[in-house]
Amino acid sequence: MTAATTEPVTSRGESNLLGFSLPLVALLGAFLGFIAGNAAGWPLIGAIAGVVVGAGVTYLAGTSLREKRATGRWAVIGVCALLGLLVGGLGGLVGGAIVGAILGWVAYWLVRGDYRKGVPPYATAGQVLWHNAFLFICGLIFFFLIAPIMVVIPLSFNAEAFFTFTPEMLALDPEGYSLRHYRDFFSNSDWQLAMRNSLIIAPFATIIAVSLGTLAAIGLSQSHVPGRQAIMAILISPMIVPLIISATGMFFFYSAMGNWLEDNLGFSRELTGYIKVILAHAALGIPFVIITVTATLVGFDRSLTRASANLGAGPVKTFFSVQMPLILPGVISGGLFAFITSFDEVVVVLFVGAAAQKTLPWQMFIGLREQISPTILAVATILVTFSIILLTTVELLRRRSERLRGMSPG
Amino acid sequence: MTDATAQDKIAGPTPDTAIRDAERADGPMLAADGRPLKKSLASALRRQKIRALLLIAPLLIFIMFTFIIPIGQMLFRSVENQIVSETLPRTVAALDGYDSESGPPSGEVFAALTRDMVVAAELKNHTRLGSRLNYETTGLSSLFRQAGRGVDDIGEDYTDAFVDANEAWEEGETWVRLLANEGWIVASDEWAAREEAAGRGFDELPPRFVFADGVEEALPRTTEMYADFAAVLRTEDGDSPVDEEPWNIVYLSLYEDLAANPDAPAAFEGAEAELLAEAAEIAAGLEPFDYTAAFEEIDEDWLGEDVWGTIDAFSSDYTAGYFAASADRKLTPDGIQPVDEDQRVYGTLFLRTMLMSLGITVSCIALGYPVAWLLANLPLRTANVLMILVLLPFWTSLLVRTSAWKVLLQQQGVINDILVWLGLVSDSNRLIMINNQFGTIVAMTHILLPFMILPLYSVMKTIPPSYLRAAKSLGATNWTAFWRVYFPQSVPGIGAGSILVFILAIGYYITPEIVGGTKGVFISNRIAYHISTSLNWGLAAALGTILLALVLVLYWLYDRIVGIDNVKLGG
Incomplete structure (x- = not known):
């Protein structure tokens, strides 16, 4: 416990103002000021301003504004935003406000000793440092996960045909933003065809996958299934086999099948194209349905079906009025998985489909590989919104399913 | 155990009677319906299993059809190599036992290749084979394309010799009379009449060509080529050989048959026998054809070891060649060899x-x-x-x-x-x-x-x-x-x-x-x-x-x- 004595902490667990918090915040201020100043052309002046603001806010936070945290933080945001506005206009205002918010938060965090919150009171300085460093690292990883997706959203409103932020955008100039890429998406026939195809193929593939998959999952969850392991392995295989291999295999087989359909049943080329892609996507979506529905059925109380049979319901009636409502959340989330699998799928449709079956991801793939058009970013934004909706639905369903299962007897 | 329903009048098996039966009998325990319990349970279990399997079956069949079979077919395709033996059947047969180190193969092989190439060129298969073999040895693609153009003319001199002697040889009808079965000629005439009557849009194929009795023994090479000629004409053009002059290679085959067996005309009767006897005399005055030289003229690479080594190495129906290529190896006549340093990818x-x-x-x-x-x-x-x-x-x-x-x-x-x-x-x-x-x-x-x-x-x-x-x-x-x-x-x-x-x-x-x-x-x-x-x-x-x-x-x-x-x- 020798380390504890060197810890710059007062007896009440609050840090030493002049010896610890103030220099740290001043250093951070210098760093942020240097970066901001560098962008404006005067790094040294920026660093000095940062030191002054950082030290000032920490001193105030430690003395007169100690209990008025909101006031102190708003004050420093205001000061920094003003400085930013003077140097860099509207964009500077936002940048300054961000710097101010960081400085204000860090100052109070240090001064009030909040940084020790997550660790037990007896932790050494090293442990506290490690704990906070760990949280910081995790924060960076979360940033790494989410930032690439988020960066696409503002860029999709770019007024120029660029893949990066223009100076006008950074200055928050309304001229820098426009909806032209969205307009392009909704007026361009290629994109519209792709969107239509995606909306035709994915639902059909989902219906096939869900109806067959649910039936099979119910069969698999019976107590006596001969060769359950082998059957499961076969049904899950489309998820395990790399897509490129599935696509290669399907390419050979489905082109022969398509020719057969055209020659013997007189189907049009377009119809066979859709049939091929839908069947392929249904096969890819099935493992997801099987996995989610079997997982739901694990918690299903079998005595309910027996009770229903006892009360005179036939197997069909039992299925639709007793079993189905209880496993519905699992079925729907399996369906959503199957839907998104088909909706996102590129490799198989590239190999199996013809140009008439071009889907949204296919069009994006072409766009990324050949003619780079920022319309992709607009599409990406729409898809991100779409996936947020899907994610929310699935989460809600999962919770509902857990609640239902918690309520069911047994 | 008190038996509350002992006095009931229910006929047939009930749980109670079953229990009483079971108590009375020394035999196995019985189920309600009077069957032994063990059997009854087993059949219930079997029913349950069947029901589970019936629920799974549609999906299993679906996955089998849409996923497992395609993958299996892909695995099969990685060793499948029927293209060589399908396109060049005669050549592959003639190459049996060939060793590429002993130089170019015999004239027999080139004769077989000529016949295969004539058919392949008519069906436009030779370019496909060329590109297939080009994966193994570069340059084969153009070699095959050239040969496909060149083989048409092989045997032209013999055609001219026969036709000069008797213009009847130029007529498809002469050949049909000589080779075809009576029944086929009648069927073909009927088909021609139907075609005449139907006019455009007539898509019925002519009858399959049938040789007359004994012709195939007398003129083996000619009939073999003529059969191919008739088959290609039938499937590709939907035509009957009656109106068509055969390929040059058929004339060359006829010459070879007559040269090998001058008594062949004896198997024929009437006008055909005379025609053939006349042809046999002409044949006696002609020199045998040098196939090797003909291919050398098309491109002297045809005499190279590379070409024949490759054809020989890939002549079997299944090959490890693709796997060898995946491992930066090459299937050569001397076994599997690593490819050049700069081609290893x-x-x-x-x-x-x-x-x-x-x-x-x-x-x-x-x-x-x-x-x-x-x-x-x-x-x-x-x-x-x-x-x-x-x-x-x-x-x-x-x-x-x-x-x-x-x-x-x-x-x-x-x-x-x-x-x-x-x-x-x-x-x-x-x-x-x-x-x-x-x-x-x-x-x-x-x-x-x-x-x-x-x-x-x-x-x-x-x-x-x-x-x-x-x-x-x-x-x-x-x-x-x-x-x-x-x-x-x-x-x-x-x-x-x-x-x-x-x-x-x-x-x-x-x-x-x-x-x-x-x-x-x-x-x-x-x-x-x-x-x-x-x-x-x-x-x-x-x-x-x-x-x-x-x-x-x-x-x-x-x-x-x-x-x-x-x-x-x-x-």
Whole structure:
């Protein structure tokens, strides 16, 4: 416990103002000021301003504004935003406000000793440092996960045909933003065809996958299934086999099948194209349905079906009025998985489909590989919104399913 | 046991009577319907099994048809090689026992090749065979194309000789009278009459050609070629040979038959016998044809060892050639040999795919472990909120994430712009972060990270935090407590996540294609290239088979470590 004595902490667990918090915040201020100043052309002046603001806010936070945290933080945001506005206009205002918010938060965090919150009171300085460093690292990883997706959203409103932020955008100039890429998406026939195809193929593939998959999952969850392991392995295989291999295999087989359909049943080329892609996507979506529905059925109380049979319901009636409502959340989330699998799928449709079956991801793939058009970013934004909706639905369903299962007897 | 229903008047089996029967009888215990209980249970179990299987059957058949059979067919295609023996059947038969080191093959082989090539050129199959063999030895494609044009004229002199002697040889009808069966001639005439009557849009094929009795024994070579001629005419043009002059090679065959067997006309009667006898006299005055010289004239490479070695090596119906090519080897007449140093791509590519997948897996562990730990140890409410940050990328389209990385990593992209704006990098040397291995690894780590975090999280969730506290209270340092107590318990999660990420990574195609450039592509990109650009489907199938075998081994490991049933989605 020798380390504890060197810890710059007062007896009440609050840090030493002049010896610890103030220099740290001043250093951070210098760093942020240097970066901001560098962008404006005067790094040294920026660093000095940062030191002054950082030290000032920490001193105030430690003395007169100690209990008025909101006031102190708003004050420093205001000061920094003003400085930013003077140097860099509207964009500077936002940048300054961000710097101010960081400085204000860090100052109070240090001064009030909040940084020790997550660790037990007896932790050494090293442990506290490690704990906070760990949280910081995790924060960076979360940033790494989410930032690439988020960066696409503002860029999709770019007024120029660029893949990066223009100076006008950074200055928050309304001229820098426009909806032209969205307009392009909704007026361009290629994109519209792709969107239509995606909306035709994915639902059909989902219906096939869900109806067959649910039936099979119910069969698999019976107590006596001969060769359950082998059957499961076969049904899950489309998820395990790399897509490129599935696509290669399907390419050979489905082109022969398509020719057969055209020659013997007189189907049009377009119809066979859709049939091929839908069947392929249904096969890819099935493992997801099987996995989610079997997982739901694990918690299903079998005595309910027996009770229903006892009360005179036939197997069909039992299925639709007793079993189905209880496993519905699992079925729907399996369906959503199957839907998104088909909706996102590129490799198989590239190999199996013809140009008439071009889907949204296919069009994006072409766009990324050949003619780079920022319309992709607009599409990406729409898809991100779409996936947020899907994610929310699935989460809600999962919770509902857990609640239902918690309520069911047994 | 009191028997409340002892006096009832129910006829037939009831549970009570069954129990009474069972008590009375010395035999096996009986079920309600009077059958032995054991049998009754067994049949109930069988019914249950059948019902379960009936529920599974539709999907199983569906998957078999839409997935397993296509994959199986691909595996088959990686060894299948019928194109050589189908296109050049006579040549392959004649090559039996040929050794390419003894120089070009005999005239017999060239004679067989001439006949095969005439048929193949008429069916336009020779270019397909040429491109197939071109994968093995470059230059064969053009050689076959040239030969396809050249073989038409082989035997022209003999045609001229016969026709000069008697113009009747020029007529298709002469040949039909000479060779065809009476019944066929009648059928053919009827067909011609129907065609005449129907006019345009008549699509009935003429009757299949039938030889007269004894003709095939008398003129074996001629009839063999004529049969091919009639068959090609029938399937390709829908025509009857009655009005068509045969190919030059038929005349040449006739000459060879007559030269070998001057008594052949004896097998015929009437006008045909005279015609043939006359032809036999002409044949006696002609020189035998030198096939070898004819091919040498078309291109002297036809006498080279390369050509014949390749044809011989790939003459069997099944070949290991595609697998040899996948391993940078070549099927040569002397067995399997490594290809030239500068043509070795697949070894490097497989190695690179493995190493980069390994790199991606390691970075996923490094980034996923702390996050999973944090999520597993935070209060549930906070963890659920943070979990959204993991699940959102998981649910976002792969193309969206890939395009986001393209936007970020480009030379004119967001990261470079920020670095330049901050003055860390000068505008003239922007960092090259895309179209190389770095780009692939970063983008794929981001894309596959949720697949690492989710299994890790579900394993860590089951490790009681009290273990760590107990270890520390027993005097362990933070590091020892983590390394000796917590980490070993989280290893199953690392194993599950790693195998999942690794399996997904080695089969990736889209992301390496877009951000990988030339140095950052995977074996999948090569497979796609062979499918859509080089059209070497057999090689694509062989590469796919190797990759599949690799994945199945990993999958088996995954099953051993985690179990297929324990695959979880979305936390």
